[in-house]
Amino acid sequence: MSDLILHHYPSSPFSEKVRLILGAKKLAWKSVHIPMVMPKPDVLALTGGYRRTPFLQVGADIYCDTALICDVLEHRQPLPSLYPAAEKGLARIVAQWADSTLFWAAMAHNLQPKGAASMFEGMPPEALKAFAADRGAMSQGMTRLRPADATAAYKSYLRRIAHMLDQNPFLLGDAPCVADFAVYHPLWFTRERTPVMADIFHATPVVLEWMDRMAALGHGQSERLSSTDAIALARASTPAALHDEYFQDEHGIALGSHVSITAESFGPEPTEGELISATRTQFTLRRTDERAGTVHVHFPRVGFVLRAVK
The missing domain is CATH 3.40.30.110 (Glutaredoxin)
Structure with missing residues (x-):
């Protein structure tokens, strides 16, 4: 194989x-x-x-x-399966939402001036310019959320994620599924790559606890x-x-x-x-x-x- x-x-x-x-x-x-x-x-x-x-x-x-x-x-x-038998469709739909709507709200929040300054600290000006030009070319024609709107949406999404964790250790039950992995990665970026923007998690400590459980899965060999x-x-x-x-x-x-x-x-x-x-x-x-x-x-x-x- x-x-x-x-x-x-x-x-x-x-x-x-x-x-x-x-x-x-x-x-x-x-x-x-x-x-x-x-x-x-x-x-x-x-x-x-x-x-x-x-x-x-x-x-x-x-x-x-x-x-x-x-x-x-x-x-x-x-x-372990990514697609729980009883909720295959729901798991995929949540994952698709997370990879698109949640992701772009999180990134617009993360890359406000304070977050961008933290993320790109120490990067040479020419490298920063190249990164901005590259991502600009990749996002031609896309509608971007304004920072304030993104932060408001991100806060709402975090509250909804917290509600999903009220009774279960993972989003759809006792084990992580594709929905967990898709929801996790934009939040991981906030916490790990732009930590100066991570105070947005303060209102939803249950989400941070879930993130710790996800991180403990590791990356394999x-x-x-x-x-x-x-x-x-x-x-x-x-x-x-x-x-x-x-x-x-x-x-x-x-x-x-x-x-x-x-x-x-x-x-x-x-x-x-x-x-x-x-x-x-x-x-x-x-x-x-x-x-x-x-x-x-x-x-x-x-x-x-x-x-x-x-």
């Missing part, structure tokens, strides 16, 4: 979501640190355009977006791997056989077509390739890179846009 290779960087909140899931499932994994900002030539060699953090590599298969990565890890190690070695491993591997799943055509685009897949928001860079699978939950593109060889790049349907390339 091929190694799990997570391409990430330590301060990435969505990476923390996946690192904790790896810990909860007690999975061993290889750790490839990638740059925070463009250029990312080693990332693009594998993904073909997608450059959000993190992504997961398994041999010559590349999995984009943490919602899909969660499914891959669940398949690799079904227990990891071993560093260079991006060069990861690319070489992809080149030496053959993509896994696709399951014979029903082709769900919502776009009038046939398998074998040259297509692009782009995130609906944040990170507009497209990945192009041959559409070789379109199931009810995901798309798969086949593409060839001069360094990585032939790879399959997988995306979830939810949150991504498929287009034919003429």
